[in-house]
Amino acid sequence: MKKHNWKQILRQWDEGRFDLTMALPEQTEPDHAGPDLPYRWDRRDRVRALERRELRLFERMYPWLSALLCVVIVLWLFWAVAELPAFGDPQAPAHNQVMERYVGRGTQETGAVNTVAGVILDYRAFDTLGESHVLFAAATAVLVLLMAAGKEDGEYRRELAIMHTESILRNTVRVIVPVVLLFGLYVMFNGHLGPGGGFSGGAVLGAGLILYAISFGFDAIERFLNFRSYRATVLVSLCFYSLAKCYAFFCGANHLPVIFSAGTPGRIFSAGLILPLNLAVGLIVACTMYGFYSVFKRGRI
Amino acid sequence: MLQTLWENRIQCVAVLIFAVGFSTLLLHRNLVKKIIGLNIMDTAAYLFLTSIGYIRGRLAPIIVGTDTDPSHYANPLPAGLVLTGIVVSVSVTALMLALTIRLYDQYHTLNLDEIYYMALREQEGGQ
Amino acid sequence: MSFSVNFPLFCIVGSLLTAVVSSVLGDRWARRVCMAMVSVVAVLNGVLLGYLTGLGRSVSYTMGHYPHPWGNELTLDSLEALVSVVFSLVLLLCLLGGKAQLQRDLGDRKRNLYYVMAALVQTSLLALVYTNDVFTGYVFIEICTIASCGLLMIRQIGRTTLASVRYMIFSLIGSGLFMLGVVFLYNITGHLLMPELKQTLADLWQSGLYRAPLLTGMSLITIGLAIKSGLFPFHFWMPDTYGYATPSSAGILSGLVSKGYIFLLLKLIFRAFGTQVFYGAGIHHILYLLGVIGMVVGSVSAIREDDIFRMVAYSSAAQIGYIYMGIGISPDLGVTAAVYHILTHAITKPALFLASAQLTDGAGGSKRFRELQGAAYSNWVAGLGFSVGALSMIGLPFTMGLIAKYLFARAAFQSELKMIPTLVVLGISTVLNTLYFARTILRLYNRPKRKLAKPCPVRRQIPYAVSALVLSGMNLLLGIVAQPLISMIEQGLKQF
Numbered sequence: 001m002k003k004h005n006w007k008q009i010l011r012q013w014d015e016g017r018f019d020l021t022m023a024l025p026e027q028t029e030p031d032h033a034g035p036d037l038p039y040r041w042d043r044r045d046r047v048r049a050l051e052r053r054e055l056r057l058f059e060r061m062y063p064w065l066s067a068l069l070c071v072v073i074v075l076w077l078f079w080a081v082a083e084l085p086a087f088g089d090p091q092a093p094a095h096n097q098v099m100e101r102y103v104g105r106g107t108q109e110t111g112a113v114n115t116v117a118g119v120i121l122d123y124r125a126f127d128t129l130g131e132s133h134v135l136f137a138a139a140t141a142v143l144v145l146l147m148a149a150g151k152e153d154g155e156y157r158r159e160l161a162i163m164h165t166e167s168i169l170r171n172t173v174r175v176i177v178p179v180v181l182l183f184g185l186y187v188m189f190n191g192h193l194g195p196g197g198g199f200s201g202g203a204v205l206g207a208g209l210i211l212y213a214i215s216f217g218f219d220a221i222e223r224f225l226n227f228r229s230y231r232a233t234v235l236v237s238l239c240f241y242s243l244a245k246c247y248a249f250f251c252g253a254n255h256l257p258v259i260f261s262a263g264t265p266g267r268i269f270s271a272g273l274i275l276p277l278n279l280a281v282g283l284i285v286a287c288t289m290y291g292f293y294s295v296f297k298r299g300r301i
Numbered sequence: 302m303l304q305t306l307w308e309n310r311i312q313c314v315a316v317l318i319f320a321v322g323f324s325t326l327l328l329h330r331n332l333v334k335k336i337i338g339l340n341i342m343d344t345a346a347y348l349f350l351t352s353i354g355y356i357r358g359r360l361a362p363i364i365v366g367t368d369t370d371p372s373h374y375a376n377p378l379p380a381g382l383v384l385t386g387i388v389v390s391v392s393v394t395a396l397m398l399a400l401t402i403r404l405y406d407q408y409h410t411l412n413l414d415e416i417y418y419m420a421l422r423e424q425e426g427g428q
Numbered sequence: 429m430s431f432s433v434n435f436p437l438f439c440i441v442g443s444l445l446t447a448v449v450s451s452v453l454g455d456r457w458a459r460r461v462c463m464a465m466v467s468v469v470a471v472l473n474g475v476l477l478g479y480l481t482g483l484g485r486s487v488s489y490t491m492g493h494y495p496h497p498w499g500n501e502l503t504l505d506s507l508e509a510l511v512s513v514v515f516s517l518v519l520l521l522c523l524l525g526g527k528a529q530l531q532r533d534l535g536d537r538k539r540n541l542y543y544v545m546a547a548l549v550q551t552s553l554l555a556l557v558y559t560n561d562v563f564t565g566y567v568f569i570e571i572c573t574i575a576s577c578g579l580l581m582i583r584q585i586g587r588t589t590l591a592s593v594r595y596m597i598f599s600l601i602g603s604g605l606f607m608l609g610v611v612f613l614y615n616i617t618g619h620l621l622m623p624e625l626k627q628t629l630a631d632l633w634q635s636g637l638y639r640a641p642l643l644t645g646m647s648l649i650t651i652g653l654a655i656k657s658g659l660f661p662f663h664f665w666m667p668d669t670y671g672y673a674t675p676s677s678a679g680i681l682s683g684l685v686s687k688g689y690i691f692l693l694l695k696l697i698f699r700a701f702g703t704q705v706f707y708g709a710g711i712h713h714i715l716y717l718l719g720v721i722g723m724v725v726g727s728v729s730a731i732r733e734d735d736i737f738r739m740v741a742y743s744s745a746a747q748i749g750y751i752y753m754g755i756g757i758s759p760d761l762g763v764t765a766a767v768y769h770i771l772t773h774a775i776t777k778p779a780l781f782l783a784s785a786q787l788t789d790g791a792g793g794s795k796r797f798r799e800l801q802g803a804a805y806s807n808w809v810a811g812l813g814f815s816v817g818a819l820s821m822i823g824l825p826f827t828m829g830l831i832a833k834y835l836f837a838r839a840a841f842q843s844e845l846k847m848i849p850t851l852v853v854l855g856i857s858t859v860l861n862t863l864y865f866a867r868t869i870l871r872l873y874n875r876p877k878r879k880l881a882k883p884c885p886v887r888r889q890i891p892y893a894v895s896a897l898v899l900s901g902m903n904l905l906l907g908i909v910a911q912p913l914i915s916m917i918e919q920g921l922k923q924f
Contacts, residue, residue, distance in 0.1 A: 013867055066327035070320050077316040078306065080644035084615055086308040088357035090372070093628075095356060096618040098497050099378060100371040107364050109494075115362040115374070120381040126491040126500035130555065130567035131385045133444055137548050137571055138392030140451060141578040144541050145399040194363060199384055231452050238448045246441040250434060252493035265364075285388075292395045296402070319608070326601070335597065342604050350611050379614075382563060386607065389570045393600055396574060400581065400593050407586045413593075420590050 111262030111271035112192040120197075121274045129245050132281055135288045136238060146295045173215040180208035188282035192271040198278035202285025209290040218298065225290065227301045233287050237280040244273055311352040319345035332404065332411045336397045343390040347383045354379030432479045433487055435472040436502055436512075436558045440551055443469065447547035450540050458540030462547050463523060469550065470516035477509035481916065486923045488560060488623075496621040501560040503622070503699070507767070507920025508557050511691055515553050515684050518774050518899075519546065522683070525782040525895030526676025529789070533583040533674040542582055548575035549680060553688045562610050562700060563620045565692055569606060569656070573599040576685045579677040580669060591668035598665045602655035609648030612641045622699040633705045643709055646701055650711055653693040657686040659715075659752050660722030663745040667733070670741035675785035678737070679778030682744045687770045690751055694763060698924040703759040716756025716846060720853045722749030727860035735795045736784045739864060740777070743821060746857060747773045750836065753853075757839045757846055760921070765835035767917045768910075772820065772828040775906070779899040780817040786810035786892055787872065797868070802876035809889070811872055813896035818865035820903050823858055827907040833858070835914070 085092035102119050110118035120128045188201030213221045251258045263270030294301045306313055322341030329335055354376040362377035401411065408416045446465040450458040480487070486505035488496065495501070523546060534542060552572035559565050573596070581592035614620060616638040617628040632638055655662040670678040697706045706712065726746030733739040747769070754766030784795075790807040791799045804811025820827035833854060840850035906913055 013863065063328060066324065070324040070327070073323065074316060074320045076644065077319070078313065080612060080640045081309050081312045081316060082302045082305045083638055083640040084305075084309055084312060084612075085638075086305065087311055087352060088355050090356050090359075092353075092356075092615075092618075094353050094379075094615055094618040095376050098618060099376045101498055102377050103362055103364075103371040103374045104369050106377075107369055113364045115364065115377040116380045116384070119377050120384060122492065123494050123499045124381065124561075124563075127381075127385055127561070127564050127567050129444075130552075130564065130571060131388050133447070133548070133551070134389050134392045134567065134571050134574065136448065136451075137545070137574040137578065138396050140541055140544050141396050141574055141581070142399040144538070144578060144582055145396075145403050145584075147538070195361070197384075199388060235448060235452055239445060242441050242444050242448070246437065248493075249437055249441075249491045252499075253434065253437070253490050258493075296399070326597070332593065339597070339600050339604070342601075346604060346608050346611060349608070350614075353611070353615050378620075382614075385563070385567060389567070392574065393570070393596070396577065397593070397596055397600075400577075400589060400596065403581075403584065403589045404586075404593060407589060416590055420587050423586060 107265045109262065110274065111265050112274050113265050114192055114194055114197070117192045117197050117274055117278070118271075121277050122272075125245055125248070125277075128281075129241065132238065132241060132284050135284060136234065139234075139288045139291050142292060142295055143301070146299055169215045173211055177208050177212050180211065181205060184208055184282070184286070188278055189268065189275070191278040192274045193266065193268070198281025199285055201278070202282035203289060205282060205286035206289025206293075209286060210293045213290070213293065213297075218294065225287075230287055230291060230301050233283050237283045237287075241277060241280045241284075244277065248273060312349055315345045315349040315352065318348065321345075330412050330414050332401050332413055333398075335413070336394060336401065339397070340390065340394055343386065347386050347390075350379050350383050350386065430479050432472075432476045433489055433504055435476045436489065436504060436554065437491070439469045439472055439512075440554050440558075443547050443551040443554065447544045447551065450544045450547060453540055455539040458543040459523075462543035463520065465547060466516050466520045466523070466550055469554070470513055470520065473509050473512040473516060476504065477506060477513055480504060480506040480509050481919075484919075484923075496560065497619050497624040500564055501621060502558040503560040504558065505920055505923045506916060507924065508695075510916055510920065511767075511770070512554055512557050514771055514774055515557070515688070516550065517902075518683055518778055519550055519553075519680060521895040521899055522676045522679040522778045522782070524891045525778070525899075526674060526679065526785065527891045528889065529675045529785050542579070545575045545578035545582070546680070548572075549579065549685065553684060556688045556692045557695075559692075559695075560622050560699070561620055562613070562622065562625065562696070565696075566603065566607055566610060569603050569689070569692070572685060572688060573603060573656075576677075576681050579680060580673045582677070583672075583674045585672070587668065587672040591665070591672050594665045595669045598662060599656055602652045602662075604652070605648045605655070606652030609645045609650075609652060612645030612648065616641045616645070622696070625700045626702045629700075629705050630702050633702075633708065642705075643711075646706065646709060647711055649696060650693065650715070653689045654715070654718070654752070657689040657693075658745060658748050660718045660725060660745070660749060663722065663726065663748070666745050667729075667738040667741040670744060670781070671735065671738040675781050678741070678781040682741065682781065683774045683776075683778040686744075686748065687774050690748075690766075690770060694755065694767070695924070697755070697759070698763075698921070707759055712756045714756075715752045719749040719752030719754075719756055720849060722746065723753065723853055723857045724749075724860070727857055727864070731860065731864045733864075734797050736788065736797065736800065736868065737781070737795055739868070740780045740784060743780075743861070743864070744773075744777055746861070747777070747821070750832070750857075753850065754836055754839060757836075757850065758842050761835070761839035761842055763921060764914065764917050765832065765839045767921070768828075768835050768914060769832040771906070771913070772832045772903075775828065775899055775902050776817045776820045779813050779896060779903070780821070782892065782899075783810045783814035783817065783896060786889070786896075787814065797871050800868075800871050801874055802872070804872035805875075807889075809893045809896050813900055814872065815869055816900040816903055818869055820907065822861045822865050825907075826904055828903050828910070829907070831907055831910040831914075 102123065103115050106115045106118040107113055110122040112118035184201050184205030187196035187204055188198055191197030191201065248258055260272035262272055291301050319342055322338045322345060325338030325341060326335050356375045359375045360373055362374045404416060405411060408419050410416060443465055446461055450461055453461060486503055489502040489504055491500040491502065530542065548571055552568040552575060555568040556565060577592050577596050580595060581589055613625065616632065617625055619625045619628055629642065632642055658666050670682050673681065697703060723746050726742050726749055730739045730742035733742060751766045751769050754762045754769060786807055787800060787803040787810050788795050791803045820829035823829040823833045836854060837851060840847045
């Protein structure tokens with residue numbers, strides 16, 4: 001162990017190199033950090049050397065530790081699963097008065113025949129409000145990341161975006177896409193009556209748009225869906241969603257009646273806010289799906 | 302214990318899938334594979350969640366006619382939660398992939414270790 | 429019922445709308461709208477705080493026509509309003525203080541998107557603080573994750589992208605575990621709303637039924653939130669994340685986002701698990717242990733650093749350790765100390781990050797200590813801001829840091845087992861904090877050998893000066909007259 005005088009220690013402390021690991025022996029041989037990257041460290045600091053040694057030890061131990069961790073987690077979760085209520089058991093605690101009201105009185109209270117739609121858009125609408133903004137947040141973040149950074153980058157991506165498509169694809173898509181879009185709209189409009197809703201319908205719609213863009217190119221789709229109309233759609237849908245739900249929450253919390261009535265369950269124009277909300281959600285999802293594709297493909301919408 | 306494990310075999314499968322995803326996430330150094338691992342983990346959680354909603358011999362929770370007797374339908378709540386979860390998972394996957402593209406543009410590799418060492422070297426070189 | 433109970437709803441929806449509208453506005457207008465929104469949120473929550481303190485009980489606010497256990501709900505009480513006020517104020521000051529660096533780091537990129545992300549962070553923090561529903565917590569955790577990643581990666585240099593990837597991976601593991609924990613608890617209780625969850629869990633704990641899933645669910649949720657807030661073994665993402673982000677983002681992420689997760693954990697402990705079940709299960713011992721280790725390890729790593737941002741970031745890891753140690757000591761005094769420290773750290777850490785940015789800018793852009801010699805002379809406001817923050821982190825008198833340490837020590841005397849280790853670690857950590865913060869302050873106020881850089885006129889950095897002076901003022905004020913704040917926290921915890 002080398003002796004340090006106080007002045008030296010003070011100076012090292014001041015320069016940010018002071019460490020409690022001073023007493024460790026100095027490492028002399030140059031080292032390789034990383035599998036095949038000879039990486040020479042110029043500053044032969046003991047601190048750095050220690051860090052590097054930690055790193056190497058960490059690298060050697062890492063696979064074993066991770067495998068061990070996975071095994072431990074599996075065993076732990078099995079232990080917990082073994083005590084859970086049996087699968088499909090009608091007496092399980094999850095099927096309690098909450099579920100009974102959702103199913104038993106849901107149609108009467110929300111007007112939706114599809115109780116799942118009633119739950120996510122009326123009983124637990126706040127979650128869904130957050131959920132649609134998750135999509136918005138992700139779309140914005142992706143846009144920030146991939147929006148053609150410089151001119152060169154933009155050119156590079158634009159080159160990628162020029163596609164050579166076969167006539168078989170075009171002719172097939174010409175037949176399929178209207179059906180896909182129509183089906184997407186159907187799923188959206190029937191969200192309160194049967195399986196489906198804004199999220200699934202929007203995903204179908206988005207898939208149709210992407211298919212169209214793949215086969216006919218972005219120029220064709222930009223006739224009706226460009227950056228301006230994309231922004232306008234998302235803006236209007238999200239604002240409508242937030243304001244409508246804010247109104248409903250406000251009325252609910254202050255025990256005021258809402259102007260939207262549940263209507264006759266089973267009719268297409270029923271279930272109060274659920275139909276328009278499904279439409280808004282569907283548009284958001286469709287736009288976001290297409291937006292993801294477009295941004296990934298060519299760096300802009 | 303083995304009997305209850307067998308009864309809850311769907312949840313057990315979900316746990317195993319979760320472990321597959323988790324180990325993929327931990328052991329692979331390739332960023333895209335890590336993202337796939339994350340997705341598998343999410344999917345396992347949704348399988349787990351969906352399996353809670355199932356009740357033996359009951360219908361999907363969409364009211365048929367005027368029959369609103371809760372004892373005829375499965376639990377709608379887990380389905381709603383899974384829906385939320387899927388949307389979240391799609392969003393974060395897109396974000397992660399976008400980050401991957403950025404990182405690849407900057408370092409021309411997908412191996413996280415190599416990227417890390419390059420970044421370290423960049424830092425040391427900068428001073 | 430007063431009209432002011434509607435304010436949280438308005439604040440949450442208002443900040444969502446701000447985010448959406450900012451995405452189509454120009455840079456300048458987005459900034460104005462966002463700042464205005466955050467200020468309004470702070471004021472509205474202040475009014476609510478006044479009302480709730482007078483009311484003396486918590487109010488549950490149904491989101492829609494269906495009360496718990498059927499519909500989503502918010503709970504309002506004075507502690508939540510207090511935390512929201514502080515968070516919104518600090519967010520405002522972060523945006524204000526980092527304005528110059530924002531312009532530099534983001535270039536002529538679409539700066540309005542930064543304010544979109546800031547508004548989303550504001551929304552999710554409010555929702556995390558006010559929610560009465562576990563699953564709503566999950567949804568807004570995810571918004572918070574995406575938005576904070578957005579704040580981080582918007583500065584597109586290599587290290588930042590790498591840091592965002594790591595941050596995202598850790599965060600996603602954390603939220604995945606949180607979700608799995610919620611699923612376990614839902615499976616054995618059938619509830620997602622906190623009051624019913626607490627009731628059912630207490631019954632289950634009494635009867636001993638479903639013990640394994642109960643413990644698993646609670647621990648998964650705790651681990652998930654601990655990963656996201658950066659407790660000791662999971663703190664590796666912190667230095668990169670905070671060290672390479674633009675200063676406003678570093679302040680927001682370290683001061684607010686991680687605190688939001690911890691506050692959600694506290695809320696779950698009190699409202700969803702119930703203190704009896706949580707502290708009966710012994711999970712708090714693990715939190716205590718990790719917190720204590722984190723305090724020391726974080727500080728030691730901070731001493732090793734010679735990059736001022738990374739040093740401050742490592743110090744964050746140590747401070748998170750303090751908070752978890754408080755949670756681990758006891759549910760009354762310990763948690764009081766933890767909540768006080770949440771506020772301390774939320775006020776102090778952004779001030780440190782913003783001041784470091786100003787100082788390094790003054791010293792020619794290098795973050796190394798050697799280059800920072802005498803930097804405080806060229807920018808006295810930043811020097812002052814940094815010194816007050818650093819002294820508070822050390823725990824000198826007249827700062828919030830001392831009060832926090834006093835509260836931790838007071839809590840330690842409650843527990844026979846944890847008294848000695850807590851006091852010893854508090855001492856060690858104080859010494860370590862002094863080692864690295866004192867050295868920085870000495871550097872800053874040491875006359876350099878070379879010629880001093882030209883003093884930066886205060887006029888040119890009015891936004892930063894305002895934010896630094898307000899943050900330092902809050903720190904000193906709450907450090908000198910701490911009693912009202914402490915009694916507010918205690919009262920709030922009683923209503924929890």
